Amino acid sequence: MESNQQDDLEPNKDDLPLRANTNHILVRHYVLDLSVDFQTEVIGGSIVLFLEPCKGPGRTEEVDLVSKNKTEELNTPYVHGENARGFRSASEIIVSQGSQNDASNTSWDDASKDFTLILDCCDLVVSKVEEVDVCTVSELWNLLEVDKVPLDSTQSSSFALVQRLMSIPSARWRQQQDLYLQCSCAQAVNTTEPLLFHMDQWSLQIRKKGVRSPHAFPRALRIWYKTKPSGGSVRWTKDQDGRCCVYTMGSPINNRALFPCQEPPVAMSTWQAHVKAQCEYMVLMSGENQAVPVPDKTGFLEWDYYVTMPMPASTFTIAVGKWQEAKSLPHNHEEVKSEEPCAKSDCKKFDYPQSWSENQSSHLTEEDEKKFCAHVDYPCRFMHRGPITQAVIPHRVFAPSCHLKKAESTLVPLLPFCLAAAHSVLGIHPFSRLDVLIVPPGFSSLGMASPHIIFLSQSVLAGNQILCGTRLCHEIAHSWFGLAIGARDWTEEWISEGFATYLEDVFWAQIQQSQMGSTDNEEQKQLKALLRWRRLKDELENSEEELQVLRPNKDTTGEVSESGASIVKHALNPGKPFMQVHYLKGYFLLMFLAEKVGEIEFLSFFRHFVRRFHGQLILSQDFLQMFLDTFPALERQGLTLESIYSDWLDTPGIAKWLGEASSTWSHSPPVAQVSEEVVKWKHLSGGTRKGTKRKRAGPKVNFKELNPWQLVLLLEFLLEEAELSVSCLSLLQTTYKLCNQDAEVKHRWCELVVKHKYAAAYRDVEHFLIHDQAMGVYLSGKETDTMQMLYFRLRSPGVKSAQGNPQQHTGT
Ligand SMILES: [Zn+2]
Numbered sequence: 001m002e003s004n005q006q007d008d009l010e011p012n013k014d015d016l017p018l019r020a021n022t023n024h025i026l027v028r029h030y031v032l033d034l035s036v037d038f039q040t041e042v043i044g045g046s047i048v049l050f051l052e053p054c055k056g057p058g059r060t061e062e063v064d065l066v067s068k069n070k071t072e073e074l075n076t077p078y079v080h081g082e083n084a085r086g087f088r089s090a091s092e093i094i095v096s097q098g099s100q101n102d103a104s105n106t107s108w109d110d111a112s113k114d115f116t117l118i119l120d121c122c123d124l125v126v127s128k129v130e131e132v133d134v135c136t137v138s139e140l141w142n143l144l145e146v147d148k149v150p151l152d153s154t155q156s157s158s159f160a161l162v163q164r165l166m167s168i169p170s171a172r173w174r175q176q177q178d179l180y181l182q183c184s185c186a187q188a189v190n191t192t193e194p195l196l197f198h199m200d201q202w203s204l205q206i207r208k209k210g211v212r213s214p215h216a217f218p219r220a221l222r223i224w225y226k227t228k229p230s231g232g233s234v235r236w237t238k239d240q241d242g243r244c245c246v247y248t249m250g251s252p253i254n255n256r257a258l259f260p261c262q263e264p265p266v267a268m269s270t271w272q273a274h275v276k277a278q279c280e281y282m283v284l285m286s287g288e289n290q291a292v293p294v295p296d297k298t299g300f301l302e303w304d305y306y307v308t309m310p311m312p313a314s315t316f317t318i319a320v321g322k323w324q325e326a327k328s329l330p331h332n333h334e335e336v337k338s339e340e341p342c343a344k345s346d347c348k349k350f351d352y353p354q355s356w357s358e359n360q361s362s363h364l365t366e367e368d369e370k371k372f373c374a375h376v377d378y379p380c381r382f383m384h385r386g387p388i389t390q391a392v393i394p395h396r397v398f399a400p401s402c403h404l405k406k407a408e409s410t411l412v413p414l415l416p417f418c419l420a421a422a423h424s425v426l427g428i429h430p431f432s433r434l435d436v437l438i439v440p441p442g443f444s445s446l447g448m449a450s451p452h453i454i455f456l457s458q459s460v461l462a463g464n465q466i467l468c469g470t471r472l473c474h475e476i477a478h479s480w481f482g483l484a485i486g487a488r489d490w491t492e493e494w495i496s497e498g499f500a501t502y503l504e505d506v507f508w509a510q511i512q513q514s515q516m517g518s519t520d521n522e523e524q525k526q527l528k529a530l531l532r533w534r535r536l537k538d539e540l541e542n543s544e545e546e547l548q549v550l551r552p553n554k555d556t557t558g559e560v561s562e563s564g565a566s567i568v569k570h571a572l573n574p575g576k577p578f579m580q581v582h583y584l585k586g587y588f589l590l591m592f593l594a595e596k597v598g599e600i601e602f603l604s605f606f607r608h609f610v611r612r613f614h615g616q617l618i619l620s621q622d623f624l625q626m627f628l629d630t631f632p633a634l635e636r637q638g639l640t641l642e643s644i645y646s647d648w649l650d651t652p653g654i655a656k657w658l659g660e661a662s663s664t665w666s667h668s669p670p671v672a673q674v675s676e677e678v679v680k681w682k683h684l685s686g687g688t689r690k691g692t693k694r695k696r697a698g699p700k701v702n703f704k705e706l707n708p709w710q711l712v713l714l715l716e717f718l719l720e721e722a723e724l725s726v727s728c729l730s731l732l733q734t735t736y737k738l739c740n741q742d743a744e745v746k747h748r749w750c751e752l753v754v755k756h757k758y759a760a761a762y763r764d765v766e767h768f769l770i771h772d773q774a775m776g777v778y779l780s781g782k783e784t785d786t787m788q789m790l791y792f793r794l795r796s797p798g799v800k801s802a803q804g805n806p807q808q809h810t811g812t
Helices: 002-009 068-075 087-095 138-146 157-166 170-185 354-362 366-370 401-426 465-477 494-516 521-541 581-597 599-613 620-630 641-649 656-665 669-687 708-719 726-735 743-755 759-771 773-778 784-795
Strands: 016-018 025-037 042-053 117-120 124-131 196-199 203-207 220-227 234-238 244-248 268-277 282-285 301-312 318-321 395-399 434-438 447-450 453-456 485-487 566-568 616-618
Touching: 025 170, 042 157, 042 170, 124 196, 124 203, 138 157, 138 170, 157 170, 170 268, 170 301, 268 282, 268 318, 282 301, 395 401, 401 434, 401 465, 401 494, 401 599, 447 465, 453 465, 465 494, 465 708, 485 494, 485 599, 494 521, 494 581, 494 620, 521 581, 521 656, 521 669, 521 708, 581 599, 581 641, 581 656, 599 620, 616 620, 620 641, 669 708, 669 726, 708 743, 726 743, 726 759, 743 759, 743 773, 759 773
Parallel strands: 025 268, 395 434, 434 453, 485 616
Antiparallel strands: 016 566, 025 042, 042 220, 117 203, 124 220, 196 203, 234 244, 244 318, 268 301, 282 318, 447 453
16 A cells, blocks of 8 residues: 555646635635736736635534634644645645745744645735734624624624625625625734745645634735736737737636635635726626726726626636727617626517527426525526526627627627527526637637636637637537536536537527528537547547546545545646547537437426526536436436446446447438548549649539538548549639638648648648647647647748648658
8 A cells, every 4th residue: 555655645747736725714705906017917916805614514603612623623734644635745745845935934834733724826926915804894884783793702803794794695795795895995904913824836825823723714814916927827928919918818727826716616706806907908807797997096997897606716717908899780789787697688689589588488487496596695697587588698799900800790790699599598698798709819729618708719710600600609508517507526527518519519500490491400410420429539549548537536526635625637637638528528428318318308407407506516416317317217228327427427438329329420411411522532633643734624523512510521531541632632722712711621621731741732731820729729630740840840930931841740
């Protein structure tokens, strides 16, 4: 066992520690007061945390009733190593590393028995930590009097005040937000003993001398700090117009380099943020309100945002830049006031088929409504009638000016359709409004969803609407799966990505059917499934088995240490961002389940599931068990929780069902069409291999029109050919106008170009590599290595053109 112990001493290098002791104390609300400085590339200011000690088993609120033993246990999350498998070591190793920023390091005593508040963060410079004197906020006292709450003599009055503030019922959320703000502005407690703090690589640790228990720990803290320009979760860059901007880029460390927070998803909190930036900048953020900037004394503008729905701090997102609003269609021009979290639609009725929403409301029975809201008290949209019929929530689109026209012609008209489709399938939008932003080209994926804001890559704007529409559908689906319902254990990424991938097809089919009257949605879904199946197969053949498991922690999924700390397996693995297995296997599992009960029943079950679990965190079994309970007949067919785990979630590779299903997909009509075209192309290439001019000008082949997904498949099939003639490649390019296609098509085209060293189209490759960096995530093809090399060559100084010889490709 000694070797195991050794392993425990150091989490794998690619694991991400979540160190916050959320089992001891929880942040319930953050108030951020920050300034953005583009000159120094620093965001600085203060953050105020409102804390609540946890009511662990056998513990009471009263400080003096906490037994001495218990207190010691609470105080020492990692000093007593037996509490936390493997975590003690992580912290100890790290403690010795990071001390340069630490103003109070000299007095830090690792053996102290005082309680330590541990916050997750990195790359921050903390200058001061102070206790906020909430007792100076007179309105807070009024609250106690009005509510006739007797002051418990065993409690400090500041504790009672903060407790009272945090338990203001959701109906009075506005008063609560206002009081949080007043408290955040209150002065620091005047004391001779300042709070002690200590920074290490992954955390900020705070103590109050002599305080042994979280119950006696201050309830309101203010931390003065600055970010670092190189901080791992805030990207300072230039937008497509060459203007400065900064945004949270959705890295595996989430917001840790933006503010100190409790990262574990169980630490759900609300927030308010007051962000100052120079007048010409616009601050977009995860907030319920559309902030109206107010000038401050320094000539900056201040943008105030808030949320009333408690969410993990990791979902907070900010983007500051010289964004411009893409003009919307006339019916969206109306001034939208979304101040009330549960406000009725201020949007004029969108022109979508009546049946979409009727379909939805007819599913709402009285019994359903009783099942609403199992979450903590917050002003939830599910509790109100208004949002039931609000198919399209207020929304805006922002982009750098060079993409404005394209955003207006592609994105703006699509967005309401996608919102309405999502509403028709899943019901009430969990969030009251939405901003969509075209982010800078360095953004590493096609999209990212956060509360009230979606980042989209410019890559979705090219080509026809399909890539843009489906990606929007995907990100909108995350409002339900990923945000309103989150994964309790981050290793279960499939819970958000598998669902969003599955739902993007459902939403898109809905739009196609109602708007274009298309009748081949089933076939198109099969085509999509085949493409994903090919992608998955390729990925599984080329990745470590360990990374192919959707539930790597198996039966210990969701477990944390005594303090609440944990590690996220492989979260920092460099290969991880390039992997799609969570999206794809998760999507196929849902497809498999849908096939068992039929799509209509399955989606109806989704709505029940959403009503039951919105505002909460889940594990795989919460979904699967409710599914099996809803369709008890399946158990008789041998479908059990255990069989789903072993076939889909706990093992590498693929489930048997997939092998069989995929052969059906490969015979679907749109695929057969592609196969017919492939034959023509192969014939053409074979016939002109010698490349004489006479043959090239030979009889015209009648190529059928293909949609972008079919084109992707066609190019993939052609990629399997050892040889393709120059004239064939040239004709491919012009026949399908490949340079004007979407990024997925262009990606395969570029692979073909590189594979066959088709120099005439190196410009296309250059353009793709520079403008479609988001596709890096999806580069999995055999020519990827060569393309990446080309890319680095293109970017290195002195390389003027991509017309030279391509490097020998090294693809596997
Ligand atoms: Zn609710």
